[in-house]
Amino acid sequence: MKVVTTHKNPDFDGFAAAYAYKKLNPDFEIVISGKIQQNLEEFLRLFEFKYLNESEWKNKIEKLVIVDNSLLSRVGKTILEMSKDAEILVYDHHPDIKNVDNRLEINSFNVGAITTYFVKKIMKRNIVLNEREATLFAIAIYEDTGNFLYNTTSPLDFEVAKFLIENGANIDIIHEFTTLELNAEQKNLLRILQENLESFVIQDYELTISKAEIEKFIGGLNVITTKLWDFTNDDTLIVVVRMGKKTYIVGRTKNPDVRIKKLMEFFDGTGHERAASATLVNVSVDEVIYKIKEKFPECVTPSLRAKDIMSYPVRTILANESIKRAYEIMQITGHGGLPVVEKNKLIGIVTRKAVDKAMNHNLEDRPVKSIMNTKLITVEIDTSVQKIREIMLENDIGRVPVLDKNNILVGIITRSDLLRATNSERRARFVLKKEDTEDVKDLMFERLPKRLINLLRLLGEYGEELNMPVYVVGGFVRDLLLGIENFDVDIVVEGDGLEYAKYVAKQLEATMVSYEKFLTASIFFKDGYRIDIATARTEYYERPAELPLVDISTIKKDLYRRDFTINAMAIKLNLGNFGVLYDFFGSRDDLNKGIIRVLHKLSFIEDPTRIIRAVRFEQRFGFNIEKSTLELLERTLEEGYLEKVTGQRVRQELEKILEEKKPLDAIKRLANLKILNHIFAKTYYTKVMEEKLKRLFAGFQELEKIYGQINKFYCVLRILLEFYDEQTLKEVVKKYGIPKKFADDLKVTEKKVGFVKEMVEKRVKFSELYKILGKPVSETAAHIVAYLDREDRKYLFDYLRRVFNTKLEKVSGNMVIKKYNLKASPLIGKIMNELFCKKLDNPEIDEIEELDKLVAKYFGGVK
Known part of the structure; x- marks a missing residue:
């Protein structure tokens, strides 16, 4: 029989890797031992994955595969007993694995999660995954890479995660199970640990330890420790909790000098360099803490200092040398910046960016000190790499000069030097000053x-x-x-x-x-x-x-x-x-x-x-x-990147701009920075468009008086999207959640706006304008307003007020039919419309008198 297993009390990476291995090798059975970690247990309750508990296994094992673990001491007893003569193969991703048992054939890979390795093989074989499988594998990778922030994260982890999301991994479920909420018992334990925090300084390194003793087992100590660590923001945190007969130790550190994994090895534990754990039986909490403090100095490797990573000798430039000379030096050396020296003292730094700009403006003959940055931020030769990283991140600078004890320039550290020294950038710890x-x-x-x-x-x-x-x-x-x-x-x-x-x-x-x-x-x-x-x-x-x-x-x-x-x-x-x-x-x-x-x-x-x-x-x-x-x-x-944002979110930002006091200035700035063109690909901001928008914004106040609340976004959009081809317009409408009717109305208004403008300029009768314009919706009215000057706008507003306030008070269609004994027909509607137009032109008309004339016109002498 063939079995794949992982460490006792499996987490997502252990179980997911075992499941992925079985996916690749269907003749293997998944067997797990110990209590499953809380978030995984919750996941497995919701989604069905076949596996066996150690207590259910009764057969001799011929071949055993162990994933996410290289220590037999962390494998279940029954599994070990049944595999005494078995071939044992190990797949792990923890660094510095030492083979302490000749029976094991160990394969170790430089990935953030061992699940990554197996899913990559699944990808190569084109094995189909369903949504729940993709989600299981993705959670394992997210959790074991700390959402891709742990230093063990590799490019392959990103590649595989991308594949899983493209193949159905559910982001909401990933979020839910990688940010597990604490239950009441866990919150109580967290409170106890918060109350029992104690900090020490051992060989200039800060160490915080918290302890607790409870009678029953409470799962999720890793999660609790992480929450506590977030709360304290300590460099290094060790949690020691006795639950019944067992004492559990969990450690976390941000300090690259501290090796938590090595510390846990003194207690037969394992893990990563900055996150590890161990479990002991019948050992007191105080005894464990004593040993932690005793062994901690052995687990500290002093970090690199400025003198260890700096570039030297330093190529400098004299303050009065020309910008052209700085340009030539940078071209030859490839340097992105040069320290500027005057009378043997460092007085500034000039960057390639500043030099390039000066050259573009034909300033090459000016002295380099005229464009240098005089805000000097320096470090000493014994400054730690961690401190240098903080300085560069918090000050947003790409290079830092290094001075010796006599304040003499002896080297320079660039981002490249820092990256080479640390393999990857880290976020600086925030310290209140x-x-x-x-x-x-x-x-x-x-x-x-x-x-x-x-x-x-x-x-x-x-x-x-x-x-x-x-x-x-x-x-x-x-x-x-x-x-x-x-x-x-x-x-x-x-x-x-x-x-x-x-x-x-x-x-x-x-x-x-x-x-x-x-x-x-x-x-x-x-x-x-x-x-x-x-x-x-x-x-x-x-x-x-x-x-x-x-x-x-x-x-x-x-x-x-x-x-x-x-x-x-x-x-x-x-x-x-x-x-x-x-x-x-x-x-x-x-x-x-x-x-x-x-x-x-x-x-x-x-x-x-x-x-x-x-x-x-x-x-x-x-x-x-x-x-x-x-x-x-x-x-x-x-x-x-702006194109990747949903239309709804972009629309919300534009709507906020339209509520500002000077929205036109903001739109103009969006256009000048070419942002507008990335939002609406075929919108070209011109002087003509700007004039239209000016007239539109000038008319908003009156439009609001007439229509009440108006949608300014739709009104402005009428101008921005004017004369778009129909296909592009459809795409914009779909992306930004705009009603289809908007596009239809826009196209209709485009065709008649010039004619309406001409009618307004000629001050035609309202009744004539009504035949073309009718009672326009607010966006159509706004569209026309954008074409009119101040006096013409006033005329249009008068028309709109008249058209919306004019009503036939004495005449209705039914009244006409009854009074003149007529049958319902289109002519009735025509009479009503003409009567309305007459009242538009002259609100004081006698409706009945004018009605008689119209009936006589269309029906002869009917009374």
Whole structure:
């Protein structure tokens, strides 16, 4: 008999790899041992996958395949007993596997999940997968790569995940099972661990340990540890929990110097370098913690320093040398930047981008110091690579000079040096500094109504009562600092935002509406006022242009996910820190300078609608999009990311622009940046179109008086899509969710708008205009308004008011038939229409007198 198995207490990667192996080798049986991890157990309850528990297996095993595990000690006892004489084959992906048993033939692959390896083989064999199988494999890959953020993630993991999603893997289910919610018992254990946190510094490295002892087994300790780790944001966290006779150890670290896997090997455990675990029997918690602290120094490998990765000797340029000379040096050396030296001192850095721009403007003879960046950020030779990474990410720079103890330039570190040293980029850990905070309490009291101040204080007090930090964030903070009235309050809570919202609603006797999927809620007061509450969160995107998934995080990470620096500030509301502004990203400085800046390089790729939003904020406040942000915007646009966004999301951004005070300025800017052409491929912004839009916006106020509420988006769209060919127009209508009737009406109006314009200019009678125009819908009226000057618009508005207010008060079709003893016929309708036209031209006419004339005209002497 042939069996494929994995480690005891299997997770998604172990089970999925075993299932994939059986898919490739149908003559094998899947046998698992131990208690299945919680999220996998929930998944298997919902979806049917055939496998056997170890207790059900009674046969001798001739060939045994072990996946996601290379230690026999982690295989079930029954399986081992039944495979004493078996050929044993191992497939694993954990690094540095050592073969400690000659019986094992070990195959190890450099992938984030061993499932990836087997699915790749499935792809090569063209084996068909159903939706549930594709979803199982995808969850395994997402979970074991940490949503592709772990350093073990390989390009093959991305390739296979793409294949699985294209073949039916359900994103919603993947999200559900990779972000498992804790049950009541798990939440209680998490609370105990939060209370028992203790931090140590061992050989200059921070180590946080938490412990707990409970009587019964509670599954999902890995998930609980991850949640706790997110909460504490510690470099290295070890959780030690005794459940009955067994003591479980789970470790996590962000520090590349710390090897968690090696630490767990002292307890016969295993895992990855930065995430590993172990299980012991009849060993006390305190004994385990003592040994962790004792062995921790042996598991630390000091990281590389600046001196280890820097490029040297450094090619420099003198401050008074020409830009042309800098250009020549860069051409020869391939350098992207040069340190600028004057009197043997480093005074700045000049980049290739600055040099290229200067050359394009024929400034090659100017001194290089005229275009250098004087904002010098340097490191010392003993600065760690981790610290250098933080400096480069937080300051958005591509190179850092290295100085020795005498402040002499000895080297330079570029992004390439950093990448070579670390194999991949990491997100820098967020650290709060004094310069990141400012007291704006007095400003709040000065600019906010007393009622709102009192509400904000209460919201802070409720946070204190629940032991949760509470912040007001986003546009409210931005506009407070700008002195703009904005009472739309968005609250972010570090903790359970839904629990906090429920508590607030109860205390203030308000109504709460929750959106559990997004960890948010809205509070509605009796007078209609509303505040929105969210859990501090980090967003990560499955694919560019898609809506993000969310998970619990800290306030800085929550702010980091936002669109622009000016919207990435928070004010704390808790009693001890009420009115403290948190500004981690130089947001206040950007606000003062009047610039729109993204928070990171992938911002537009992750959410391309930010391209449109950047223009909206730029035009609203009279700001400028910062140069590097503009370059990122243009690059993202050229690479076609905006086209990947759903039409509905693009439409929402355009509708918001039309509600701004100067929408035409924003549309013009969209056109100048070629954004408009990426939204509507065959729209060419010209001076003629601009004049039409000016007239249209000038007429909106009167149109709203006549029609009540109008759809400005449809009105503007009439001009933007004018003279489109029918096929392209159909595609636009479909993408942006526009009624088919819109396209039909547009084409009809295109044909007659010139004739109507001529009639208006000649001031023809209203009755003549009515024969062509009738009672137009608001979009058609707006379309015509775009062709008329001020006086002509006034005439059209008079016509529209007249046509919608004119009614035949004494005459109806039935009345005509009865009074003149006529039979129903089209002539009756013609009489009614002519009578209406007469009243359009002269509201004071005698309806009965004019009716008599018309009846006589069409029916002779009938009375």
